[in-house]
Amino acid sequence: MKKSSLFIGLFIAVLIGIAIIGFSKVSQANAKITEGSDNYTISETWELPDELDEISGIVWIDDHTLACVQDENGIIYLYDLDEKSIREEIPFSGNGDYEGIALHKTDLYVMQSDGLLYEIKDWRETNRTISSYQTGFKAANNMESLTYSAKDSSLLTAPKDKDANDEFKGIYKISMTSKRVDVNSPTYKIEMNAEALKNYRDKKLRKTFNPSEIAVHPKTNDIYVLEGKNPKLLILDEHGNLKNVYKLDEINFPQPEGMTFSADGDLYISNEAVIGAATIHLVDFKML
Structure with missing residues (x-):
């Protein structure tokens, strides 16, 4: 050759x-x-306008409206699901890092990443009042989650990064009167050494799971906790026992940071814009 x-x-x-x-x-x-795309069905998707590229929190208002915050501007955006557009903007503060939003009766609450909580009382009224409260969390905790729990008669939140102990991420009650938290006494704990999290365990234990949002199912009282960093969803029962862990694929959930339930228990998850527009999905998870 x-x-x-x-x-x-x-x-x-x-x-x-x-x-x-x-x-x-x-x-x-x-x-x-x-990976994870077989865990759920998306029945509807909304592509969001540029103002919500950095969408970081959503909460159900009524059968066609979600209140949204994004992590740069102190504005609540009322997004109309039927019209697929922003219907109204409600300023509540200046520039900041706003991560979670919750509704209780006639009041809206917004969580800043350093633990500062904003209360927008009688938000539907023109003479609404706005106050802010130091909850007890700090910037190192990196607070991104907020919801109201009727069962607990409190707002609930969970640190994304640092907690009192690296072995767990706590879910904490925020008092509706003082707006304060006992940062050393979580109401529920997500144990980083839980068997269900073994496939996600990090060398730095606290990085095993990083909560970006929390929501409570209106009928079962199950607690849903979302992670946007390495997309996944945890479901805890009403007593805080870990039931299921769902991996989320990175195509439909490139950066999921907002989550809310309708009054009937329909689940909505929002994604920041990564490639293409920010989105909101109506999602139905399969039971494991």
Whole structure:
């Protein structure tokens, strides 16, 4: 065999080998970003306007309206699901890092990442009043979650990053009167060493799960806790026992940071804009 033919054959073999390795890596990458897509069904999706590219929190207002916050401007955006547009804007503060929003009766509450809580009383009225409260959390906790729990008669929140102990992420009650939290006494605990989280366990234990939002099912009182960093959803029963962990694929959930239930128990999850527009999905999870 001529040397030139041998070299050509070796060259082609190397190219084929590189192609096979490259294809394998692409396949593995595709499998990773689509992992979890069989856990749920998305029945409807809303692509959001540019104002909500950084959407960080949503809460159900009525059968066609969600109140939304984004993490840069102190504005509550009322988004009309039927009209697929922002119907109204309600300023409550200046620029900041606003992460969670909750509704209780006629009042809206917004959580800032450093634990500062805003109360917008009688939010539907023109003479609404706005107050802010130090809950006891700090910037190191990185607070991104907020919901009202009728069962607990309190707002609930969970630190995304640092908690009192690296072995758990606590879910804490915020008093409706003092707006304060006992930061050393969580009402519920998500144990970082839980068997259900073993596939997600990090060398730094507290990074195993990083809550970005929380919501309470209006009929079962199950507590849903969302993570946007490595997208997943945890479901705890009303006593705080971990029931299910759902992996979320990174195509439909590139950065899920907002979550709310309708009065009938329909689940809405919002995503910040990563590639393309920010979105809100109406999601139905399969029981594991």
